[in-house]
Amino acid sequence: MVSGRTVPTLFAVLILLTGCGGESGERPQGISAVDFCQPALARVDSFMGTFPKPEVDPERYGGTAVVGTVGELAVGMNGFQALEAGAIQHQMFVNLMTLIQYDEDLQPVPYLAESWEVSDDLTELTFHLRDDVHWHDGVLTTAHDVAFTYRRAVDPATGFPNPGFFQHYLPGEEAVEVVDSFTVRFRFQEAHSDYMDPWRTVAIMPRHLLGGVRPENLARHPFGTVCPVGNGPFRFASHSSGESWTFVANPAFPQELGGRPFLDRYVYRIIPEHTTLLAELLTEHIDVYVATLPHHADRIREEDHLRVISFPYRSVFFAGWNTRVPKLADARVRKALTLATNRRQILEGIRGGRGELANAGVPPVHWAYDSTLVDSLPYDPPRARRLLTEAGWVDRDSDGIRESEEGEPLSIELIFNQNQERREVAEIMQAQLGEVGVNLRPRVVEMTSLAERITSPERNFEGVLIAWETEFRLDERDLFHSDAADGRYAFAGTRDPVLDRLLDTLQLIPDREEARRRWKEYQERIIQIQPYTFLYFPHRQDGVNRRLRNVVMDVRGEWANLREWWIAPDHRKGP
Amino acid sequence: MLSYALRRILYAIPLVLGVATILFFVLNLAPGDPLALYMGPGVSPEAMERIRQNLGLDQSLPVRYGRWLLAFLQGDFGYSLTRNQPVRDLILGALPPTLLLTGGAVALAFLMGIALGVVQAVRQYSALDSLLSALALFFYSMPSFWLAIMLILIFSVNARNLWGWPVHFPPSGMTSAGHDLMGFWGQLKDRAAHLVLPTLSLTLVLAGGIARYVRTSMLEVIRQDYVRTARAKGLPEHRVILTHALRNALIPVITLFGIYFPFLLSGAVFIEHVFSWPGMGKLLVDAILQRDYPVVLAGSFLFAVMVVVGNLLADLLYGWVDPRIRYGRHPGGPRPTARSGTA
Numbered sequence: 067m068v069s070g071r072t073v074p075t076l077f078a079v080l081i082l083l084t085g086c087g088g089e090s091g092e093r094p095q096g097i098s099a100v101d102f103c104q105p106a107l108a109r110v111d112s113f114m115g116t117f118p119k120p121e122v123d124p125e126r127y128g129g130t131a132v133v134g135t136v137g138e139l140a141v142g143m144n145g146f147q148a149l150e151a152g153a154i155q156h157q158m159f160v161n162l163m164t165l166i167q168y169d170e171d172l173q174p175v176p177y178l179a180e181s182w183e184v185s186d187d188l189t190e191l192t193f194h195l196r197d198d199v200h201w202h203d204g205v206l207t208t209a210h211d212v213a214f215t216y217r218r219a220v221d222p223a224t225g226f227p228n229p230g231f232f233q234h235y236l237p238g239e240e241a242v243e244v245v246d247s248f249t250v251r252f253r254f255q256e257a258h259s260d261y262m263d264p265w266r267t268v269a270i271m272p273r274h275l276l277g278g279v280r281p282e283n284l285a286r287h288p289f290g291t292v293c294p295v296g297n298g299p300f301r302f303a304s305h306s307s308g309e310s311w312t313f314v315a316n317p318a319f320p321q322e323l324g325g326r327p328f329l330d331r332y333v334y335r336i337i338p339e340h341t342t343l344l345a346e347l348l349t350e351h352i353d354v355y356v357a358t359l360p361h362h363a364d365r366i367r368e369e370d371h372l373r374v375i376s377f378p379y380r381s382v383f384f385a386g387w388n389t390r391v392p393k394l395a396d397a398r399v400r401k402a403l404t405l406a407t408n409r410r411q412i413l414e415g416i417r418g419g420r421g422e423l424a425n426a427g428v429p430p431v432h433w434a435y436d437s438t439l440v441d442s443l444p445y446d447p448p449r450a451r452r453l454l455t456e457a458g459w460v461d462r463d464s465d466g467i468r469e470s471e472e473g474e475p476l477s478i479e480l481i482f483n484q485n486q487e488r489r490e491v492a493e494i495m496q497a498q499l500g501e502v503g504v505n506l507r508p509r510v511v512e513m514t515s516l517a518e519r520i521t522s523p524e525r526n527f528e529g530v531l532i533a534w535e536t537e538f539r540l541d542e543r544d545l546f547h548s549d550a551a552d553g554r555y556a557f558a559g560t561r562d563p564v565l566d567r568l569l570d571t572l573q574l575i576p577d578r579e580e581a582r583r584r585w586k587e588y589q590e591r592i593i594q595i596q597p598y599t600f601l602y603f604p605h606r607q608d609g610v611n612r613r614l615r616n617v618v619m620d621v622r623g624e625w626a627n628l629r630e631w632w633i634a635p636d637h638r639k640g641p
Numbered sequence: 642m643l644s645y646a647l648r649r650i651l652y653a654i655p656l657v658l659g660v661a662t663i664l665f666f667v668l669n670l671a672p673g674d675p676l677a678l679y680m681g682p683g684v685s686p687e688a689m690e691r692i693r694q695n696l697g698l699d700q701s702l703p704v705r706y707g708r709w710l711l712a713f714l715q716g717d718f719g720y721s722l723t724r725n726q727p728v729r730d731l732i733l734g735a736l737p738p739t740l741l742l743t744g745g746a747v748a749l750a751f752l753m754g755i756a757l758g759v760v761q762a763v764r765q766y767s768a769l770d771s772l773l774s775a776l777a778l779f780f781y782s783m784p785s786f787w788l789a790i791m792l793i794l795i796f797s798v799n800a801r802n803l804w805g806w807p808v809h810f811p812p813s814g815m816t817s818a819g820h821d822l823m824g825f826w827g828q829l830k831d832r833a834a835h836l837v838l839p840t841l842s843l844t845l846v847l848a849g850g851i852a853r854y855v856r857t858s859m860l861e862v863i864r865q866d867y868v869r870t871a872r873a874k875g876l877p878e879h880r881v882i883l884t885h886a887l888r889n890a891l892i893p894v895i896t897l898f899g900i901y902f903p904f905l906l907s908g909a910v911f912i913e914h915v916f917s918w919p920g921m922g923k924l925l926v927d928a929i930l931q932r933d934y935p936v937v938l939a940g941s942f943l944f945a946v947m948v949v950v951g952n953l954l955a956d957l958l959y960g961w962v963d964p965r966i967r968y969g970r971h972p973g974g975p976r977p978t979a980r981s982g983t984a
Contacts, residue, residue, distance in 0.1 A: 149679040223691070286695075291724070335818070338917060342813045349809075515672040544685065
């Protein structure tokens with residue numbers, strides 16, 4: 067029999083035990099999380115234990131900041147699996163280090179590399195590393211770690227998402243040379259216009275921990291999500307899958323880079339429902355609501371203790387057209403679709419004007435952006451009608467919808483995944499295109515199915531409303547080059563020799579002025595052939611509690627200066 | 642009874658394996674790609690193919706099925722395609738929170754539902770009956786995610802920010818950010834505070850349905866001759882109701898228990914989503930949306946097992962509640978059978 071007292075006791079025990087989820091388990095490839103993680107984390111604790119509590123300014127040092135978002139850092143701190151923006155930012159700014167960082171003007175500044183030189187012909191790049199950066203387990207970070215990271219990244223077996231970063235490097239071992247423990251040299255086949263950029267985003271990985279792991283097993287190594295051992299300003303403390311990550315300040319972080327971060331702890335919480343995220347921010351259980359929905363941002367602005375940081379970001383929102391479909395093969399039709407869409411009104415209506423109109427994929431924060439092109443395709447329904455008529459689409463039966471000579475109506479299905487903004491944009495476009503005789507049919511499709519429809523060889527779609535997040539280093543070959551037209555991302559199916567020629571050379575012009583001219587030509591060509599109706603570059607909005615001080619969020623991301631965030635003592639919470 | 646239970650379990654093995662096999666093919670043949678969410682200019686198509694190979698997604702369906710089945714029979718549920726962890730670890734991590742939430746909520750819901758149903762039946766057509774019926778219907782017909790959001794708005798946001806109530810609850814999650822730094826009682830209090838709103842959301846919806854069942858069942862039973870006999874014998878009313886009527890009225894409620902039992906593990910999908918409760922429901926929904934086949938398969942397998950176990954438990958409970966029920970052989974498999982005759 068279970069006594070009356072036993073039930074509440076069992077319940078209390080269950081309440082406490084629920085935090086002890088299984089984090090054991092043999093890896094399929096024989097890499098045991100237990101075998102790897104227990105000694106690795108013990109070494110971290112042991113090394114960190116050697117640092118006495120620092121005598122620091124009590125006004126700034128201390129406290130916990132909590133950031134809430136809808137998504138898990140799925141690949142965690144595995145730099146070889148840099149697949150999603152949140153995880154990449156945590157690799158770059160929180161737990162690991164890159165060789166360089168960008169400052170607020172997007173100029174390279176020293177980080178793990180304290181200096182660098184490039185040869186006059188831009189084919190040799192040498193980094194001099196700091197000699198005081200330790201992995202969190204006490205091992206020094208050296209040039210061997212950088213060379214290891216490079217070798218694994220270019221090994222196809224690793225599945226590194228951006229091998230294109232190193233396309234212009236010499237093949238094989240010629241590309242990398244460890245000159246001494248803190249100097250590493252890279253050699254290129256040809257100069258590149260953005261040769262520094264990859265080293266801003268590629269997190270250096272620990273050779274002493276991962277050097278013995280076969281490249282194909284790196285993706286599933288427990289290092290990523292169970293026990294990362296980084297060298298960045300925050301060390302890993304815990305991860306509960308789908309729930310939260312906790313990081314604590316690294317007391318060994320070099321003084322010249324700011325030393326130990328101001329915060330004691332930083333917690334990343336995963337809250338899949340936006341309404342709950344808003345409630346968490348309003349009740350001060352989280353300090354930052356990342357990627358706030360536009361209507362939530364308005365609510366947050368009403369609260370005195372909160373603010374909204376709005377900043378230009380690197381995503382571009384567009385309607386992509388499948389040019390393989392006969393009715394969308396004519397550039398005049400695609401241009402008419404753009405001219406008949408009042409993009410400025412959509413941006414005002416949906417996002418309160420927080421964003422910039424787009425005409426191509428180069429975002430306003432990029433050096434190659436050309437602001438003179440912004441009004442290239444203004445809202446102009448009469449011109450749209452003329453173009454459609456020229457292309458042979460005329461309303462022959464007076465039903466308000468244009469038809470081809472064969473009687474096929476100009477009816478286009480526009481698919482998008484479930485998302486309030488996309489639904490509203492699709493409905494507005496439907497109404498506006500209806501004015502010029504185009505029957506746009508918006509349709510919601512589940513995200514993974516949508517991705518399959520637009521990327522599979524069948525290209526089973528006509529139009530898709532979607533957003534890309536671009537890199538600082540732009541390369542749109544996979545999207546628009548004829549050679550890639552059968553590739554996954556070339557869903558528009560563009561085949562244009564002028565565009566091809568430009569795409570082949572854009573990356574290889576080291577002179578910025580010359581490169582800007584070519585990039586302008588490229589953007590003009592995109593405007594001419596209109597593979598997409600580019601809509602806008604939305605600003606990112608983040609709700610932030612005012613107790614968090616010195617928060618800088620810009621195009622580099624939300625976490626760019628996490629190590630400089632601080633909380634005044636009377637605003638700190640918790641034990 | 643033991644041999645009956647063993648026979649039922651043996652019958653269930655092919656059933657559950659069949660369910661898992663069907664699920665495997667349905668999931669893998671459905672459109673969608675686990676790597677779709679990473680699509681974009683930041684990930685090269687060649688790297689995407691390599692990642693697909695590393696995850697074993699490039700192999701043919703029969704090969705994948707064979708490998709999956711072999712591993713599955715050895716207790717290896719595979720590796721999550723999107724969370725970079727073994728499925729077993731993910732499930733072991735998600736089970737305790739779900740058990741805590743749904744276990745507590747189901748127990749509370751049955752207690753509340755049975756109590757309210759009995760009161761309603763005993764006071765049929767009274768103002769109290771009408772009020773409780775209205776409330777039960779109100780909560781029963783309410784979408785659980787909407788109720789959850791309303792509870793957060795009232796007891797978390799407005800209670801704290803607008804009305805300044807001394808007691809308010811955290812809107813989501815299972816613990817606070819500094820939970821690991823708290824003492825034993827602090828941790829207990831913190832977890833209990835986080836449990837209140839999700840448990841309440843689940844309990845109110847479930848209890849409404851259970852109360853309706855119990856009321857109907859009790860109304861049938863209290864008109865039976867043996868209840869009249871009990872009263873005629875001069876038994877006090879509470880004994881008539883609780884000992885004689887309620888036990889018989891509980892038989893249909895046990896069916897309901899059999900239906901709700903799998904829910905203990907599958908979790909309350911919407912509630913876990915809204916409250917960001919790191920349980921099985923949330924794990925499964927995320928996995929379905931991201932086409933994380935190994936997680937969906939393992940979770941659905943567990944769910945199938947729970948359906949079988951729930952039905953078995955319900956059948957065994959019939960016998961406990963109603964001694965007339967005996968367990969025997971049935972042409973289509975073992976079924977509990979009621980002995981003919983009257984009490």
